[in-house]
Amino acid sequence: MTIIIDEKESIYMYELVKNIINEIGPRMSCSAQELKAALVLKDEFEKNCDETELEPFTCSPVAFLGWTKLISIAILISFIIYFISIFIHSHVGSLILATLSFFLIFISLLIIWEESFNYREFIDNLFKKKESQNIIGKFRNDEKINKILIFSGHVDTALEFNLLRWLGWASLPLLFGALIISIMWLIISFLNLIFLLIGFTSISSLFLNFNTWLFIIAIPCFISVFLFVPFGDKGNVVPGAVDNLSSCSVLVGLSKYLNKNREIIPRNTEIRLIIFGCEECGLRGAFRYVEKHLSELKKNNTLVLNMDGLETPDKFNAIEYEPTTRTKHSEEVIEKIIKVAKQENVKIGRLGGGKKEKLIGKLSGGSDAAAFSKAGIKAGFLNSADWKTRSSYYHQRSDTPDKIKNGTLENALKICIRFIINESNV
Numbered sequence: 116m117t118i119i120i121d122e123k124e125s126i127y128m129y130e131l132v133k134n135i136i137n138e139i140g141p142r143m144s145c146s147a148q149e150l151k152a153a154l155v156l157k158d159e160f161e162k163n164c165d166e167t168e169l170e171p172f173t174c175s176p177v178a179f180l181g182w183t184k185l186i187s188i189a190i191l192i193s194f195i196i197y198f199i200s201i202f203i204h205s206h207v208g209s210l211i212l213a214t215l216s217f218f219l220i221f222i223s224l225l226i227i228w229e230e231s232f233n234y235r236e237f238i239d240n241l242f243k244k245k246e247s248q249n250i251i252g253k254f255r256n257d258e259k260i261n262k263i264l265i266f267s268g269h270v271d272t273a274l275e276f277n278l279l280r281w282l283g284w285a286s287l288p289l290l291f292g293a294l295i296i297s298i299m300w301l302i303i304s305f306l307n308l309i310f311l312l313i314g315f316t317s318i319s320s321l322f323l324n325f326n327t328w329l330f331i332i333a334i335p336c337f338i339s340v341f342l343f344v345p346f347g348d349k350g351n352v353v354p355g356a357v358d359n360l361s362s363c364s365v366l367v368g369l370s371k372y373l374n375k376n377r378e379i380i381p382r383n384t385e386i387r388l389i390i391f392g393c394e395e396c397g398l399r400g401a402f403r404y405v406e407k408h409l410s411e412l413k414k415n416n417t418l419v420l421n422m423d424g425l426e427t428p429d430k431f432n433a434i435e436y437e438p439t440t441r442t443k444h445s446e447e448v449i450e451k452i453i454k455v456a457k458q459e460n461v462k463i464g465r466l467g468g469g470k471k472e473k474l475i476g477k478l479s480g481g482s483d484a485a486a487f488s489k490a491g492i493k494a495g496f497l498n499s500a501d502w503k504t505r506s507s508y509y510h511q512r513s514d515t516p517d518k519i520k521n522g523t524l525e526n527a528l529k530i531c532i533r534f535i536i537n538e539s540n541v
Contacts, residue, residue, distance in 0.1 A: 116379075118459065118532050120525045124371060128364040128524045131159070133516045135363075136354045143351040144176040144271045144396040145245035152270050152360075153250050156390050159367045160252035163374035164388070168251045170407070172392075174399040175239040176247075180274060180344050182230050182238060186223035187341040190297060193219035193304065194330045201323060210311050217304040224297055234397045234440055234481060247271075247392035249400050252366075254373050254386040262384040263417040264538060266369060266531050267401075267483055268362025269394030274350030276510040277342050283506040286339065293336035296329060303329075356516045357500070357508065361425035363390055365527045372532060379532070381539040385415070391483050394423075401486035412492050418448055419494035420534060421484035426500045428522035429462045431530070434482070434496035436467030442485040448495035455533035461526045466498070497530065499523055 135152050142149040153169070160167045193216045200212035229237035250270075278286035303326065344350050366388045373380065380386060391400035405412070433452040436443050449465065456463035487494035508514045 116536060118529050120368075120528060124368060125525050127371075128368045128528070129516070129519065131364045131367060132356050132360040132519065135360055136356060136516060141351045141353050142270060142272045142355060143274060143348075143353075144393040144399070145174070145247045146271075146351060148351070149247065149271045149392055153248050153390065153392060156270060156363055156367060157250045160250065160370055160388065163370035164252035164254060166253040168253075170249045170251065170404065171246055172248065172400065172403040173244045173246055174393055174396065174403070175236070175242040175244050176393060176396040176399070177347075178236065178239040178242040179230060179396040179399075181242060182226045183340050183343050185238075186226055187293075187337040189219045189223045190300065191333065191337050193217075193223075193300065194326075194333065197304065197307070197326065198330075206311070210308075213304070213308045213311050217301075217308045220297065220301045220304050224301055227294075227297070230397070232439060232441070234402070234485070236397070236399075247400060249392055249404050250390040252370055252388040254370075254377070254380055255384070256377065256380045257383050259383055260385045261415055262381065262538070263387060263412060263415045264381075264384060264535060265387045265389060265417060265419040265487075266366060267389040267391060267419065267421045268366055268423060269359050269391040269400065269483055270363055271392055271395050272351075272353040272355030272514075273358070273395040273510040274344040275352050275512060276344060278339055279506055279509060280511045280513075289336050289339040290343075292332070293340050296333045296336060299329065300333070352512045353510060354512065354515050356514050357424055357426045357518050358510065358514055359394070359423050361519050361524060362422035362527070365422060365425065365524050365531065366390060368524065368528045369531050372528070373535075379536050379539065381535065384538065386535065394483050398481055398483055398486050401483035405486045405490045405492065409490055409492075412487075412490075417487075417492050418445075418451075418538075419484060419487045419492060420448065420452060420497060420531065421482055421487075421494060422497045422527060423482050424498045424500045425523050425527050426505070426518060427520045428499070428526045430501055431456055431461055431463040431497065431499040431526065432466040433463060434467050434484075434498055435465050437481050437485055437496070438467065440481040440485050440489075442481060442488050444484055444488050444495050445493035448493050451534060451537065452495050452497055452530065455537055456530050458537075459526070459529040459533055461530060497527065499527065
Protein backbone atom coordinates (compact mmCIF):
# COMPACT_ATOMS: atom_id res chain seq x y z
CA MET A 116 0.00 0.00 0.00
CA THR A 117 1.41 3.37 -1.07
CA ILE A 118 0.94 6.12 1.48
CA ILE A 119 -0.12 9.40 -0.09
CA ILE A 120 -0.44 12.55 2.00
CA ASP A 121 -2.97 14.81 0.33
CA GLU A 122 -1.61 18.31 -0.32
CA LYS A 123 -4.57 19.80 1.50
CA GLU A 124 -3.86 17.72 4.60
CA SER A 125 -0.17 18.55 4.37
CA ILE A 126 -0.84 22.29 4.32
CA TYR A 127 -3.31 21.86 7.17
CA MET A 128 -0.62 20.48 9.51
CA TYR A 129 1.68 23.44 8.95
CA GLU A 130 -1.20 25.92 9.23
CA LEU A 131 -2.28 24.33 12.53
CA VAL A 132 1.15 25.12 13.98
CA LYS A 133 0.96 28.71 12.76
CA ASN A 134 -2.59 29.25 13.97
CA ILE A 135 -1.92 28.03 17.51
CA ILE A 136 1.18 30.22 17.77
CA ASN A 137 -0.54 33.28 16.31
CA GLU A 138 -3.77 32.92 18.28
CA ILE A 139 -2.49 31.48 21.58
CA GLY A 140 1.26 31.99 21.68
CA PRO A 141 3.78 30.52 24.18
CA ARG A 142 2.39 27.75 26.39
CA MET A 143 4.57 27.14 29.44
CA SER A 144 3.55 24.21 31.63
CA CYS A 145 0.29 24.64 33.57
CA SER A 146 -0.40 28.02 31.96
CA ALA A 147 -3.75 29.20 30.65
CA GLN A 148 -2.20 29.14 27.16
CA GLU A 149 -1.24 25.48 27.53
CA LEU A 150 -4.87 24.68 28.35
CA LYS A 151 -6.20 26.74 25.42
CA ALA A 152 -3.90 24.96 22.96
CA ALA A 153 -4.81 21.57 24.45
CA LEU A 154 -8.51 22.33 23.98
CA VAL A 155 -7.94 23.36 20.36
CA LEU A 156 -6.21 20.04 19.71
CA LYS A 157 -8.93 18.19 21.59
CA ASP A 158 -11.50 19.75 19.24
CA GLU A 159 -9.47 18.51 16.28
CA PHE A 160 -9.39 14.98 17.72
CA GLU A 161 -13.15 15.06 18.30
CA LYS A 162 -13.73 15.64 14.58
CA ASN A 163 -11.94 12.41 13.73
CA CYS A 164 -11.45 10.01 16.66
CA ASP A 165 -13.92 7.40 17.94
CA GLU A 166 -13.43 8.74 21.45
CA THR A 167 -11.66 11.75 22.92
CA GLU A 168 -10.76 12.31 26.56
CA LEU A 169 -9.24 15.05 28.66
CA GLU A 170 -7.43 13.76 31.73
CA PRO A 171 -6.56 16.50 34.24
CA PHE A 172 -3.69 16.23 36.69
CA THR A 173 -1.76 18.44 39.08
CA CYS A 174 1.95 19.04 39.51
CA SER A 175 4.41 21.72 40.60
CA PRO A 176 5.82 23.10 37.33
CA VAL A 177 8.22 25.58 38.94
CA ALA A 178 10.10 22.87 40.84
CA PHE A 179 11.73 21.21 37.85
CA LEU A 180 13.96 24.16 36.90
CA GLY A 181 13.34 26.24 40.00
CA TRP A 182 16.10 24.26 41.70
CA THR A 183 18.69 25.93 39.45
CA LYS A 184 18.33 29.18 41.38
CA LEU A 185 18.22 27.44 44.76
CA ILE A 186 21.34 25.33 44.31
CA SER A 187 23.42 28.03 42.62
CA ILE A 188 22.95 30.23 45.68
CA ALA A 189 23.38 27.34 48.13
CA ILE A 190 26.66 26.14 46.60
CA LEU A 191 28.23 29.59 46.53
CA ILE A 192 27.18 30.06 50.16
CA SER A 193 28.77 26.70 50.93
CA PHE A 194 32.09 28.05 49.63
CA ILE A 195 31.74 31.27 51.62
CA ILE A 196 30.98 29.37 54.84
CA TYR A 197 34.13 27.31 54.29
CA PHE A 198 36.26 30.44 53.99
CA ILE A 199 34.69 31.88 57.14
CA SER A 200 35.41 28.65 59.03
CA ILE A 201 39.16 29.03 58.37
CA PHE A 202 39.28 32.23 60.39
CA ILE A 203 37.25 30.85 63.29
CA HIS A 204 39.63 29.99 66.11
CA SER A 205 37.08 27.80 67.88
CA HIS A 206 37.32 24.14 66.86
CA VAL A 207 33.64 23.65 67.63
CA GLY A 208 32.73 26.71 65.57
CA SER A 209 34.83 25.48 62.64
CA LEU A 210 33.22 22.06 62.91
CA ILE A 211 29.70 23.53 62.86
CA LEU A 212 30.49 25.68 59.82
CA ALA A 213 32.18 22.77 58.01
CA THR A 214 29.09 20.64 58.64
CA LEU A 215 26.83 23.36 57.26
CA SER A 216 29.09 23.84 54.23
CA PHE A 217 29.02 20.11 53.48
CA PHE A 218 25.26 19.89 54.00
CA LEU A 219 24.60 22.69 51.48
CA ILE A 220 26.66 21.08 48.72
CA PHE A 221 25.33 17.61 49.52
CA ILE A 222 21.65 18.64 49.43
CA SER A 223 22.29 20.67 46.27
CA LEU A 224 23.75 17.70 44.42
CA LEU A 225 20.97 15.48 45.73
CA ILE A 226 18.39 17.89 44.29
CA ILE A 227 20.21 17.93 40.94
CA TRP A 228 20.40 14.13 40.88
CA GLU A 229 16.76 13.53 41.76
CA GLU A 230 15.12 16.35 39.81
CA SER A 231 17.32 16.55 36.72
CA PHE A 232 18.79 13.08 36.31
CA ASN A 233 15.95 10.95 37.72
CA TYR A 234 13.03 13.29 36.96
CA ARG A 235 11.65 12.54 40.42
CA GLU A 236 9.48 15.08 42.24
CA PHE A 237 12.03 15.44 45.01
CA ILE A 238 11.39 19.05 46.09
CA ASP A 239 8.08 19.60 44.29
CA ASN A 240 6.07 19.80 47.50
CA LEU A 241 7.93 23.02 48.31
CA PHE A 242 6.27 24.68 45.33
CA LYS A 243 2.68 25.52 44.47
CA LYS A 244 0.71 22.85 42.64
CA LYS A 245 -1.12 23.76 39.44
CA GLU A 246 -3.40 22.00 36.96
CA SER A 247 -2.57 20.62 33.55
CA GLN A 248 -4.07 18.00 31.27
CA ASN A 249 -3.43 15.19 28.80
CA ILE A 250 -5.55 14.89 25.66
CA ILE A 251 -6.27 11.39 24.33
CA GLY A 252 -7.91 10.43 21.04
CA LYS A 253 -8.80 6.77 20.41
CA PHE A 254 -9.50 4.51 17.42
CA ARG A 255 -10.45 0.85 17.37
CA ASN A 256 -11.88 -1.75 14.99
CA ASP A 257 -13.04 -4.34 17.51
CA GLU A 258 -14.51 -4.46 20.96
CA LYS A 259 -11.94 -7.02 22.12
CA ILE A 260 -8.54 -5.38 22.60
CA ASN A 261 -5.21 -7.14 23.16
CA LYS A 262 -2.83 -4.51 21.79
CA ILE A 263 -2.47 -0.75 22.24
CA LEU A 264 -0.48 1.48 19.89
CA ILE A 265 0.33 4.91 21.30
CA PHE A 266 1.55 7.87 19.24
CA SER A 267 2.38 10.89 21.36
CA GLY A 268 3.81 14.39 21.64
CA HIS A 269 3.49 17.34 24.02
CA VAL A 270 1.82 20.74 23.72
CA ASP A 271 3.58 22.80 26.40
CA THR A 272 6.64 24.96 25.78
CA ALA A 273 9.79 25.38 27.85
CA LEU A 274 10.85 28.41 29.78
CA GLU A 275 13.35 30.24 27.61
CA PHE A 276 16.93 29.04 28.05
CA ASN A 277 18.77 32.34 28.45
CA LEU A 278 22.24 30.84 28.10
CA LEU A 279 21.43 29.22 24.76
CA ARG A 280 20.04 32.52 23.47
CA TRP A 281 23.13 34.41 24.62
CA LEU A 282 25.90 31.87 23.99
CA GLY A 283 24.52 28.97 21.95
CA TRP A 284 26.27 25.63 22.49
CA ALA A 285 29.17 27.62 24.02
CA SER A 286 27.07 27.67 27.19
CA LEU A 287 27.66 23.94 27.69
CA PRO A 288 31.16 24.36 29.23
CA LEU A 289 29.66 26.64 31.88
CA LEU A 290 26.96 24.09 32.74
CA PHE A 291 29.31 21.12 32.71
CA GLY A 292 31.77 23.21 34.70
CA ALA A 293 29.16 23.89 37.36
CA LEU A 294 28.43 20.17 37.61
CA ILE A 295 32.10 19.16 37.82
CA ILE A 296 32.87 21.87 40.39
CA SER A 297 29.89 20.71 42.47
CA ILE A 298 31.22 17.16 42.58
CA MET A 299 34.73 18.34 43.40
CA TRP A 300 33.46 20.61 46.16
CA LEU A 301 31.38 17.79 47.63
CA ILE A 302 34.50 15.65 47.95
CA ILE A 303 36.61 18.50 49.37
CA SER A 304 33.90 19.51 51.86
CA PHE A 305 33.52 15.93 53.00
CA LEU A 306 37.25 15.48 53.53
CA ASN A 307 37.43 18.82 55.35
CA LEU A 308 34.64 17.72 57.70
CA ILE A 309 36.21 14.32 58.35
CA PHE A 310 39.62 15.80 59.16
CA LEU A 311 38.07 18.30 61.52
CA LEU A 312 36.18 15.50 63.27
CA ILE A 313 39.41 13.59 63.90
CA GLY A 314 41.17 16.75 65.09
CA PHE A 315 43.35 17.48 62.05
CA THR A 316 42.44 21.19 62.07
CA SER A 317 45.17 22.40 59.72
CA ILE A 318 43.61 20.69 56.69
CA SER A 319 41.21 23.60 56.06
CA SER A 320 44.01 26.08 55.48
CA LEU A 321 46.25 23.54 53.73
CA PHE A 322 44.13 23.60 50.55
CA LEU A 323 43.12 27.24 50.87
CA ASN A 324 44.88 28.31 47.69
CA PHE A 325 43.31 25.54 45.60
CA ASN A 326 39.85 26.14 47.05
CA THR A 327 40.15 29.87 46.41
CA TRP A 328 40.80 29.29 42.72
CA LEU A 329 38.02 26.74 42.59
CA PHE A 330 35.65 29.32 44.08
CA ILE A 331 36.76 31.96 41.56
CA ILE A 332 36.06 29.56 38.69
CA ALA A 333 32.76 28.57 40.29
CA ILE A 334 31.38 32.11 40.41
CA PRO A 335 30.70 32.55 36.64
CA CYS A 336 29.50 28.95 36.34
CA PHE A 337 26.89 29.27 39.07
CA ILE A 338 25.84 32.74 38.03
CA SER A 339 25.14 31.12 34.66
CA VAL A 340 23.10 28.39 36.36
CA PHE A 341 21.15 31.03 38.29
CA LEU A 342 20.38 32.93 35.09
CA PHE A 343 19.69 29.77 33.06
CA VAL A 344 15.92 30.43 32.97
CA PRO A 345 14.03 33.64 33.84
CA PHE A 346 11.75 34.01 36.82
CA GLY A 347 8.15 32.83 36.35
CA ASP A 348 6.08 34.20 33.48
CA LYS A 349 9.04 36.17 32.12
CA GLY A 350 10.23 32.91 30.57
CA ASN A 351 6.92 32.26 28.82
CA VAL A 352 8.10 33.58 25.45
CA VAL A 353 8.88 30.37 23.52
CA PRO A 354 6.48 29.77 20.58
CA GLY A 355 7.41 26.09 20.47
CA ALA A 356 6.84 25.37 16.77
CA VAL A 357 9.45 22.61 16.46
CA ASP A 358 9.28 21.79 20.16
CA ASN A 359 6.62 20.55 20.00
CA LEU A 360 3.65 21.71 17.96
CA SER A 361 5.32 19.89 15.09
CA SER A 362 4.43 16.56 16.70
CA CYS A 363 0.97 17.73 17.78
CA SER A 364 0.14 18.64 14.20
CA VAL A 365 1.31 15.21 13.01
CA LEU A 366 -0.97 13.57 15.58
CA VAL A 367 -3.92 15.62 14.29
CA GLY A 368 -2.91 14.67 10.75
CA LEU A 369 -2.82 11.03 11.81
CA SER A 370 -6.31 11.31 13.31
CA LYS A 371 -7.63 12.70 10.01
CA TYR A 372 -5.93 9.93 8.02
CA LEU A 373 -7.22 7.16 10.28
CA ASN A 374 -10.73 8.56 10.10
CA LYS A 375 -10.62 8.27 6.30
CA ASN A 376 -8.70 4.98 6.15
CA ARG A 377 -10.07 2.88 8.98
CA GLU A 378 -9.17 -0.33 7.17
CA ILE A 379 -5.51 0.08 8.22
CA ILE A 380 -6.35 -0.13 11.93
CA PRO A 381 -5.18 -3.60 13.06
CA ARG A 382 -7.71 -6.05 14.46
CA ASN A 383 -8.04 -6.24 18.24
CA THR A 384 -5.96 -3.07 18.52
CA GLU A 385 -6.67 0.31 20.03
CA ILE A 386 -4.75 3.28 18.70
CA ARG A 387 -4.26 6.13 21.14
CA LEU A 388 -3.08 9.56 20.09
CA ILE A 389 -1.88 11.39 23.20
CA ILE A 390 -0.91 15.03 23.58
CA PHE A 391 0.78 15.43 26.95
CA GLY A 392 0.91 18.50 29.13
CA CYS A 393 3.92 19.44 31.28
CA GLU A 394 6.63 17.62 29.36
CA GLU A 395 8.91 20.62 29.81
CA CYS A 396 8.72 20.46 33.61
CA GLY A 397 9.91 16.88 34.02
CA LEU A 398 7.59 14.75 31.86
CA ARG A 399 4.89 15.16 34.50
CA GLY A 400 1.99 14.58 32.12
CA ALA A 401 3.48 11.37 30.74
CA PHE A 402 4.37 10.09 34.21
CA ARG A 403 0.82 10.81 35.41
CA TYR A 404 -0.65 8.98 32.42
CA VAL A 405 1.57 5.92 32.86
CA GLU A 406 0.83 5.78 36.58
CA LYS A 407 -2.92 5.90 35.96
CA HIS A 408 -3.01 3.36 33.12
CA LEU A 409 -0.05 1.10 33.91
CA SER A 410 -1.99 -2.13 34.46
CA GLU A 411 -3.94 -1.90 31.20
CA LEU A 412 -0.86 -0.81 29.25
CA LYS A 413 1.06 -3.88 30.44
CA LYS A 414 -1.92 -6.17 29.96
CA ASN A 415 -2.46 -5.16 26.33
CA ASN A 416 1.05 -5.39 24.85
CA THR A 417 1.49 -1.64 24.41
CA LEU A 418 3.91 -0.08 21.94
CA VAL A 419 4.70 3.65 22.14
CA LEU A 420 6.08 5.92 19.41
CA ASN A 421 6.77 9.31 20.94
CA MET A 422 7.67 12.29 18.75
CA ASP A 423 9.45 15.51 19.67
CA GLY A 424 11.41 18.19 17.83
CA LEU A 425 10.43 17.59 14.18
CA GLU A 426 12.48 20.10 12.21
CA THR A 427 14.00 18.65 9.06
CA PRO A 428 12.79 15.98 6.58
CA ASP A 429 16.13 14.27 6.01
CA LYS A 430 17.62 13.95 9.50
CA PHE A 431 15.25 11.69 11.40
CA ASN A 432 16.67 9.71 14.29
CA ALA A 433 15.33 6.89 16.40
CA ILE A 434 16.61 7.72 19.88
CA GLU A 435 17.53 4.46 21.57
CA TYR A 436 19.05 5.86 24.76
CA GLU A 437 18.51 9.08 26.74
CA PRO A 438 21.71 9.85 28.69
CA THR A 439 20.27 12.37 31.14
CA THR A 440 17.80 9.96 32.71
CA ARG A 441 19.82 6.87 31.71
CA THR A 442 16.77 5.47 29.91
CA LYS A 443 17.15 2.63 27.40
CA HIS A 444 14.23 2.45 25.02
CA SER A 445 12.77 -0.72 23.53
CA GLU A 446 14.99 -2.27 20.89
CA GLU A 447 11.87 -3.75 19.32
CA VAL A 448 10.21 -0.35 18.89
CA ILE A 449 13.43 1.32 17.69
CA GLU A 450 13.89 -1.36 15.03
CA LYS A 451 10.27 -0.97 13.93
CA ILE A 452 10.69 2.81 13.60
CA ILE A 453 13.84 2.41 11.51
CA LYS A 454 12.20 -0.22 9.33
CA VAL A 455 9.10 1.83 8.53
CA ALA A 456 11.20 4.96 7.84
CA LYS A 457 13.28 3.04 5.31
CA GLN A 458 10.12 1.63 3.75
CA GLU A 459 8.98 5.22 3.17
CA ASN A 460 12.42 6.31 1.91
CA VAL A 461 12.92 8.61 4.89
CA LYS A 462 16.55 9.02 5.92
CA ILE A 463 16.93 7.84 9.51
CA GLY A 464 19.68 7.00 11.96
CA ARG A 465 20.07 5.91 15.57
CA LEU A 466 21.17 8.15 18.40
CA GLY A 467 22.05 7.74 22.04
CA GLY A 468 24.22 4.66 22.17
CA GLY A 469 27.68 6.08 21.42
CA LYS A 470 30.16 7.19 24.09
CA LYS A 471 30.28 10.75 22.73
CA GLU A 472 26.48 10.94 22.60
CA LYS A 473 26.19 9.66 26.17
CA LEU A 474 28.64 12.30 27.41
CA ILE A 475 27.21 15.27 25.51
CA GLY A 476 23.66 14.10 26.16
CA LYS A 477 24.04 14.24 29.95
CA LEU A 478 22.42 17.67 29.96
CA SER A 479 20.03 17.15 27.03
CA GLY A 480 16.97 16.15 29.08
CA GLY A 481 14.42 13.41 28.55
CA SER A 482 11.38 12.74 26.38
CA ASP A 483 7.91 11.52 27.27
CA ALA A 484 8.97 8.10 25.99
CA ALA A 485 11.15 7.79 29.11
CA ALA A 486 8.06 7.71 31.35
CA PHE A 487 6.90 4.58 29.51
CA SER A 488 10.29 2.86 29.20
CA LYS A 489 11.04 3.36 32.90
CA ALA A 490 7.76 1.61 33.70
CA GLY A 491 8.57 -1.37 31.49
CA ILE A 492 6.34 -0.32 28.58
CA LYS A 493 7.91 -0.76 25.13
CA ALA A 494 8.60 2.74 23.81
CA GLY A 495 10.73 4.57 21.28
CA PHE A 496 11.49 8.21 20.56
CA LEU A 497 11.46 9.80 17.10
CA ASN A 498 13.28 13.08 16.55
CA SER A 499 14.21 15.09 13.48
CA ALA A 500 16.54 17.93 14.39
CA ASP A 501 19.57 19.53 12.81
CA TRP A 502 21.83 19.67 15.85
CA LYS A 503 24.28 22.03 14.14
CA THR A 504 21.68 24.80 14.00
CA ARG A 505 19.38 23.79 16.84
CA SER A 506 21.09 26.03 19.38
CA SER A 507 19.74 29.04 17.46
CA TYR A 508 16.13 28.22 18.38
CA TYR A 509 15.97 25.39 20.95
CA HIS A 510 13.89 26.53 23.96
CA GLN A 511 14.08 30.10 22.69
CA ARG A 512 11.72 32.73 21.31
CA SER A 513 13.10 31.96 17.85
CA ASP A 514 11.38 28.53 17.74
CA THR A 515 8.94 29.79 15.12
CA PRO A 516 6.98 27.98 12.35
CA ASP A 517 9.61 28.75 9.71
CA LYS A 518 12.01 26.43 11.56
CA ILE A 519 9.93 23.43 10.43
CA LYS A 520 11.24 22.62 6.95
CA ASN A 521 8.90 21.51 4.19
CA GLY A 522 8.42 17.75 4.05
CA THR A 523 9.20 17.15 7.73
CA LEU A 524 5.65 16.70 8.99
CA GLU A 525 4.69 14.60 5.95
CA ASN A 526 7.59 12.21 6.56
CA ALA A 527 6.76 11.90 10.26
CA LEU A 528 3.12 11.19 9.39
CA LYS A 529 4.16 8.53 6.87
CA ILE A 530 6.30 6.84 9.53
CA CYS A 531 3.32 6.71 11.90
CA ILE A 532 0.95 5.40 9.22
CA ARG A 533 3.38 2.73 8.02
CA PHE A 534 4.02 1.72 11.63
CA ILE A 535 0.28 1.01 12.00
CA ILE A 536 0.06 -0.84 8.69
CA ASN A 537 3.01 -3.07 9.63
CA GLU A 538 1.34 -3.96 12.92
CA SER A 539 -1.62 -5.30 10.93
CA ASN A 540 0.76 -7.85 9.40
CA VAL A 541 2.37 -9.01 12.64
